[in-house]
Amino acid sequence: MPLPLYLLAVAVFAMGTSEFMLAGLLPDIASDLDVTVGTAGALTSAFAVGMVMGAPLVAALARTWPRRATLLAFVLAFAAAHAVGAVTTSFAVLFATRVVAALANAGFLAVALTAATALVPPERKGRALAVLLSGTTVATIAGVPGGSVLGTVLGWRATFWAVAVLCLPAALGILRAIPAGVASSGATGGPVLRAELAQLTRPPLILVMLLGALVNAATFGSFTFLAPVVTGTAGLGGLWIPVALVLFGAGSFAGVTVAGRLSDRRPGLVLAVGGPLLLVGWPATAVLADDPSALLALVFVQGALSFALGSTLIARVLHEAAGAPTMAGSYATAALNIGATAGPLIAATTLDTTAGDLGPLWASGFLVATTLLLAFPFRATLAGGRRAEVLQ
Template sequence: MPFVLPLLGLAVFAQGTSEFMLSGLLPDIARDLHISVPAAGSLTSAFAVGMVIGAPLLAMLSMRWSRRRALLAFLVAFLLVHVLGAVTTHYGVLLATRFVAALANAGFLAVALATATAMVPPDAKGRATSVLLGGTTMACVAGVPAGALLGELWGWRSAFWAVALLSLPALLAILWSVPADRAPRFSDAGPGTRGELRALRRPRLVVLLLLGALVNGATFCAFTYLAPLVTEVTGIGAGWVPAVLALFGLGSFVGVGLGGRLADTRPVPLLVAGGAALLLGWTVLALTAGNPVAALVLVFVQGALSFAVGSTLVSQVLYAATGAPTLGGGFATAALNVGAAIGPWCGGAALTAGLGFRAPLWVSALLTALALVLAGVARGARRRTVRRGVPSAQDAPA
């Protein structure tokens, strides 16, 4: 693996930390800026909206640039808005910085995925993807607790400064290691924006993107409501909540590593077995959440399975998107974030309906079941198409 890939992963780690760290900083931000906690919570919503909008939009806008220029522009913007967020005393400015940071994050991740897969052999896209997504999982394991600790020791602004500083090594690595020559864009020999958008309409890609949204929706539905689950159902004290969240993050890190090893050689068995195991795991966790030992084991296992399946789906999008080398990563990023937004909303709706703190786990099981049904329908459609005539590999649903 090229040395620049782990440093790109460090940038993704900083960006993932920025995305998730507010959960532990909202009360401090609310007190400091003299706003309500729900208003502070809108900072998280602004980031989520920016991620969904930014991934495809900025991937398209960056197609006139070389990959190095695009990565530098997005990372510099991300760094600067965190500096501005760290010094501002105005809620409106901070809200705007969260939205812009998410746009930069989404654009960076989309281009980084295209860059990483272009810098490795054609059969190593899964491993390259796992290096980048490993940064996100490490944000869950170490970045979020570290941000909360910094906020407790030196205030919420110190966490913003730390994210900006973490971005600097990746900035230097891009300057030194990413080629300056132009990547194929629509003004060169590449397929162009319209060509890439046409390529993304192929059934296999559409199915993979929908599967990614459903699996990630299940993941973040359960993850978002782990804290009340373990305190109210499992009976673990509130002081153990950060450790439980870190345990899920540690499982996700293991899962990304496993996905990276198998996604290039055995993706279909991993997705089939992993998807079935995910459905079983969410169901068993919902039934046994009152047992602390079972709950803790399954939190780790489900974190590993969720990110093994999720990262493999992302790599399969990149394999399938040969006609959309830039927008493939952008739409994969958008699909994951659509799931990350819809999943917690569905879980919250179940809680509001009075279904209890186990309800988000049942919602996660339902979303996973929908993903398995969709995959089965797509497989059946492909077999029927094959009977009528052999389709191209790009047009066949997975």
């Protein structure tokens, strides 16, 4: 894999850390800025909504800009938003910086997804995406727990500064390694924006975006509410929460790595094997959650299966959106973040039911079951073979 791909992954690592780190910082932020924890929670929603809405909007605006300059601008804007957030004493300003950071993240990821696949031959697109998305999985392993520790020791502002500083080597790498003068489309004279947006009317693309969103919703629905399961149902101490998060992140890294080697040649195999196992895994986690050893083992396995399946579906989004070379990355980004936004909201509705803290795990199982039921009639399309006639 080319060096620029790994430099892009460093930026994705910084952005992934920022996206998930607020879960452990909200009480301190609320106390420091004199707002309620519920109000501080709006910072998470602002980032997620900014990602969903910003991906296609920013990608459309940047589609004719030079790729290196565009990626550099987004990384620097992301760093600047965190620097401002680190020094402000106003919740309104901090909220605004989260929106700006989300837009920069969405724009960067939309262009980076396209850039990553342009750096390698067509038959290695899946592996290239695995390298890029590994930045997110490493963020869950190291960035988020590290940010939580840093915030506990030095305060939440130190975590914001750390994310800003982490962007600088990524920016330098982009400046030195990404070719200059190449438009985000990779070439001049590409399809007009209207033609690229028209790709969204194609049933195969809609299908894989929907499936990717559902799997990601299942993933983040349980991931968001994993802490109460660890300390409540399993009866472990608070220090085991970062251990569980690291195990989930390690599993996700393993899943992305393995799927990256298979999704180009055998996407159908990943979906046919990983899908049913993921479906069984979420209810199994709920049933065995009172056994700490079983819970921690299943957290690792579910992280691996979730990201293997999710990354393969996102690779299929880029394949199906080949007719939209400058917008394909934004379609994949939107699908990912629609799932990341909807999953925790759906999971939260189960917490007041008889299932209690285990409700999100059952909800994730339901979301995966829905995914498989929708996918089954179109398995030939998802396997990369001849498209089913009904999808044409």
